[in-house]
Amino acid sequence: MDVTAGPRHRGPEDCRGVSTILARIGDKWSMLVVMLLGDGPRRFNEIKRMVGGISQRMLTLTLRGLERDGLVTRTVFPTIPPRVDYELTDLGRSLWQPVEALGNWAFAHLPEIEAARTKFDGKD
Amino acid sequence: MDVTAGPRHRGPEDCRGVSTILARIGDKWSMLVVMLLGDGPRRFNEIKRMVGGISQRMLTLTLRGLERDGLVTRTVFPTIPPRVDYELTDLGRSLWQPVEALGNWAFAHLPEIEAARTKFDGKD
DNA sequence: CTGTATCCTCGTTGATACTG
DNA sequence: CAGTATCAACGAGGATACAG
Numbered sequence A, B: 001m002d003v004t005a006g007p008r009h010r011g012p013e014d015c016r017g018v019s020t021i022l023a024r025i026g027d028k029w030s031m032l033v034v035m036l037l038g039d040g041p042r043r044f045n046e047i048k049r050m051v052g053g054i055s056q057r058m059l060t061l062t063l064r065g066l067e068r069d070g071l072v073t074r075t076v077f078p079t080i081p082p083r084v085d086y087e088l089t090d091l092g093r094s095l096w097q098p099v100e101a102l103g104n105w106a107f108a109h110l111p112e113i114e115a116a117r118t119k120f121d122g123k124d
Numbered sequence C: 001c002t003g004t005a006t007c008c009t010c011g012t013t014g015a016t017a018c019t020g
Numbered sequence D: 001c002a003g004t005a006t007c008a009a010c011g012a013g014g015a016t017a018c019a020g
Helices: A013-024 A030-037 A046-049 A056-068 A090-122 B012-025 B030-037 B046-050 B056-067 B090-122
Strands: A072-078 A083-088 B072-077 B082-088
Touching: A013 A030, A013 A072, A013 B030, A013 B090, A030 A046, A030 A083, A030 A090, A030 B012, A030 B082, A046 A056, A046 A083, A046 B046, A072 A090, A083 A090, A090 B012, A090 B056, B012 B030, B030 B046, B030 B056, B030 B072, B030 B082, B030 B090, B046 B056, B046 B082, B056 B072, B082 B090
Parallel strands: none
Antiparallel strands: A072 A083, B072 B082
């Protein structure tokens, strides 16, 4: 599908299909992890540090979810201490593009949004 | 900011800034509403029907949130019965682009992801 | 280091009923 | 039609302890 094409109408069924994916990547941490892994493979604790604020449990669950969806691969090195690398699959890298675009949008418009919030909260 | 540029490293601080926005548009309904409004202004119940499955309460909350962030405008026509139009702002339209790209990605790769899920759940 | 297993809390959501 | 108010339920997420 050509994602560069203009708007195309879709029905509610498609909306819900999209919703399924959105629920996955739209959760609290998945997009951040995907953005992070865009630079290459990372180890568990490396990701944990880079994301910042995520609990061990949630990182595990997030990575499992991404792995389940075929977005990242999990590679275990049977060393002592153990080492596990996570890396974007081809599918993951294809997701990385729109995710990064969204991230860049968020980063670029953060001030605008915060201003809008302040204005909205202030009036009345 | 040029969102078409290649990867650029950002620190955890930026990640959390992005997280703020993601929490907003990454909730259960906001992205679907934004995608919908890309075609032009819609009335409250019109949106409700098109999204499908959203409760009145959640649609209200979602639209309020988007309005607060300066992404949509709310226009009340003092008629009987009342009529309220919601429309994307310029900021909203600028968000619409990456959101639509993500939506198209989701739509395009839905089969792949479902296959990956089945495979992941099946093994072991 | 990289997880798994519990427990517990808090926020989000949905259902329902009511109002201008 | 377009909300608001209230309540109940559920689940995501954090803290902690433990294991390989």
